[in-house]
Amino acid sequence: MEQRVSLITLGVDDLARARAFYEALGWTTRAEPGDDVVFFQAGRMVVALWGRAALAEDSGVEDTGGWGGITLAHNLRSPEEVDAVVEEARAAGAAVVREPGATFWGGYSAALTDPDGHPWEIAHNPRWTIRDDGTIELPA
Amino acid sequence: MEQRVSLITLGVDDLARARAFYEALGWTTRAEPGDDVVFFQAGRMVVALWGRAALAEDSGVEDTGGWGGITLAHNLRSPEEVDAVVEEARAAGAAVVREPGATFWGGYSAALTDPDGHPWEIAHNPRWTIRDDGTIELPA
Numbered sequence: 525m526e527q528r529v530s531l532i533t534l535g536v537d538d539l540a541r542a543r544a545f546y547e548a549l550g551w552t553t554r555a556e557p558g559d560d561v562v563f564f565q566a567g568r569m570v571v572a573l574w575g576r577a578a579l580a581e582d583s584g585v586e587d588t589g590g591w592g593g594i595t596l597a598h599n600l601r602s603p604e605e606v607d608a609v610v611e612e613a614r615a616a617g618a619a620v621v622r623e624p625g626a627t628f629w630g631g632y633s634a635a636l637t638d639p640d641g642h643p644w645e646i647a648h649n650p651r652w653t654i655r656d657d658g659t660i661e662l663p664a
Numbered sequence: 665m666e667q668r669v670s671l672i673t674l675g676v677d678d679l680a681r682a683r684a685f686y687e688a689l690g691w692t693t694r695a696e697p698g699d700d701v702v703f704f705q706a707g708r709m710v711v712a713l714w715g716r717a718a719l720a721e722d723s724g725v726e727d728t729g730g731w732g733g734i735t736l737a738h739n740l741r742s743p744e745e746v747d748a749v750v751e752e753a754r755a756a757g758a759a760v761v762r763e764p765g766a767t768f769w770g771g772y773s774a775a776l777t778d779p780d781g782h783p784w785e786i787a788h789n790p791r792w793t794i795r796d797d798g799t800i801e802l803p804a
Contacts, residue, residue, distance in 0.1 A: 525689040525738060525749045528707030528798045529672060531785075535733030549665040554802070567668030568708040568799030570792075576733045583783040584761025584775040585731040592732020593675030593716045594782060595723045598665065609665045621724025635724040642734060643723040645671075652710075658668045659708030662694070 530569055532596065535576030535587075536640045542573045545639050548616035567658055576640070590641070597645040601654055603632040609646050610634045618644075670709055672736065675716030675727075676780045682713045685779050688756035707798055716780070730781070737785040741794055743772040749786050750774045758784075 536542035543553070543562050555562040562573040580587040600606050606624050613636050614620050621643070622635035633647035653661040676682035683693070683702050695702040702713040720727040740746050746764050753776050754760050761783070762775035773787035793801040 525691070525752055526707075526798050527691045527704060528738070529709065529711060529736050530739035530787075530794075530798075530800045531737035532669060532672065533735045533737065533785075535735070551665070551667045563802055564667060565802045567666075568795075568797075569669065570800050570802060571669060579733065579735055580731065582762075582775065583731070583735045583785065585735075585777065585781070585783050587733070588728060588730030590728030590730070590732060591720065591723075591725040592730060592734060592782075593719065593727070593780065594732060594734040594736075595673045595675070595719055596669050596734075597671035597673065598668070599670035612665055622722075635722065637725065640733065641725070642732075643725050645673075645723065647670075654670075655708075657708075658666050658670075660670045660710050662703055662705045662710060 528569075531572060532566075532569070533572040533574050533579055534638075534640065534642050535579040536573050537576055538639070539573055539575065541639050545617055546571075546573070549612060591643070595635075595643045595645060597633075597647050599647050599649060599652060599654060599660060601648065603648050606632055606634060606646050606648050610636065613644075613646070668709075671712060672706075672709070673712040673714050673719055674778075674780065674782050675719035676713050677716055678779070679713055679715065681779050685757055686711075686713070689752060731783070735775075735783045735785060737773075737787050739787050739789060739792060739794060739800060741788065743788050746772055746774060746786050746788050750776065753784075753786070 618636040624634040631649040704711045758776040764774040771789040
């Protein structure tokens with residue numbers, strides 16, 4: 525198994541609301557208005573929005589509700605960029621559950637949840653390289 | 665906010681077990697044996713393993729247990745590659761919750777869960793391009 529992820533699918537309760545949230549962050553999709561799944565080309569991979577019940581069935585899991593132990597992160601090049609993206613997300617309807625600040629690991633980050641409760645860390649890690657295309661390179 | 669994900673963190677109950685599972689799939693990490701977080705360079709992004717309670721606290725969410733509405737996928741170039749990776753994962757200790765087969769959307773996939781219950785779809789989508797480096801390109 526190659527060491528990569530192709531797709532992250534976020535199960536959502538209201539597809540139109542979820543799509544509007546990510547579009548309000550500036551994300552664009554080629555999905556049609558009535559499509560029941562929305563794909564975003566997200567860097568070199570794909571993020572999808574799909575009904576949570578359908579995703580649970582397709583994934584062969586029981587949906588107990590709530591958070592399931594997965595958090596996404598969006599890394600940026602400076603603390604100032606973290607502050608700016610957090611304000612964009614707040615304006616788009618995110619709940620900022622941890623305001624931006626210094627972290628125990630020597631970086632700077634905030635935590636927010638999207639309208640379906642999926643958490644994102646918005647972070648600056650001074651030890652990680654962000655390439656020009658936004659992809660991440662761990663230290664050698 | 666740029667249209668990309670930098671990091672996916674999987675909250676785990678037993679870090680050594682989780683790490684051993686992904687290493688059994690052939691993934692490699694520069695983490696030391698005693699590190700309390702394990703980072704994998706996964707294509708152009710990062711996958712991390714970290715204690716689930718710590719991740720919940722850091723993410724500002726309550727952990728209700730179970731699945732939280734996020735599924736990952738690993739896409740491959742043919743149905744035969746799907747079959748092969750599913751057998752690798754089964755041998756590594758994954759639970760295959762949906763055996764490989766044709767899907768309603770015209771592809772071929774299986775679903776499995778890792779030792780912490782995090783679901784992965786192992787899929788071939790004939791309409792998506794997989795570049796030589798394994799990254800994904802949606803149709804234009």
